[in-house]
Amino acid sequence: MLGLGVNSLGMPLTYRLYPGNTYEGSTLVDGIDETLKTLDERSLTVVGDAGMLSDKNLSSLEERGLFYIVGARLKSLPKPLQDQITSLDFTRATVQEIFHKDRRIIISYSETRAKRARSQRERSVTRLEGLIRKNQAIRKHQYLDFTIREKPSIDFDAVAAASKWDGIKGYVTNSPDLSPDEVISHYGELYKVEQSFRMSKTDLRIRPAFHYRQRRIEAHVVICMLALCVMRMLECHVKPLGATVKAALEEINSTKAAYVRLGKQHFIIPPDYGPQVQEIIATLNLSDRETN
8 A cells, every 4th residue: 555645846855655455544644654754843734635634633733733634524513513514594604614622613605516416306206216216225315214114205404404514525634723714725735645546546657566575565556656757747747737637748759860870880869859948948958959
């Protein structure tokens, strides 16, 4: 298992390797401690999804004096808090804030998110009704009532309860200085971790790794992490050109040089750079000698 921490640019800050049967939630604090050593104990703000930052992990970060932003599990909160959240008036403000255990819970509402949730729920209910009419086998579902044995029906109370959460998303932070909008914005950058994982798995082929010795697995991952740094640096340079890393690499790879031998004489024909490749070379500050 690979635990990866990146900065706001998606550049790897640190990574750790764990046995494959390790629970991912237990790797966070260990990885944070290693990151602090790498950064010479400087303060940092940890942004992670709800699966990584359990209440135990949040307490561990607080003990270390670190700030964090994490997706909130709103439906796991005490019932009075859930009722408070679902009764908020979002026509007045789409972003609101409440407190729980000395932690800030930022509540955001999006009409687009609400429409998507309603559409998904309506499709689920329609599908379940069709299965019930056809008397087909149905797995347990949150919108089904199995009170009458072997004769499920739609649980409209559960459907109504679910509709109260349409468009609502929560974030938890212990930072006293970040505004609610800043909290949401920083959490939105979490996709860069997933993006870096995708780049590692697909573009860099970090897995499957056909190695059996620990040192070879570690060497394989080191090479992939270095390559990820290079790709992220390339991305920063070509983004102002309106190009993606993939497009830039395709342009670079399409440029070919030639090696010609005439008798005992050898000649190298330099590549003919197109305008897009020339732009990439210029933004990377590469000299003719280096590119040739």
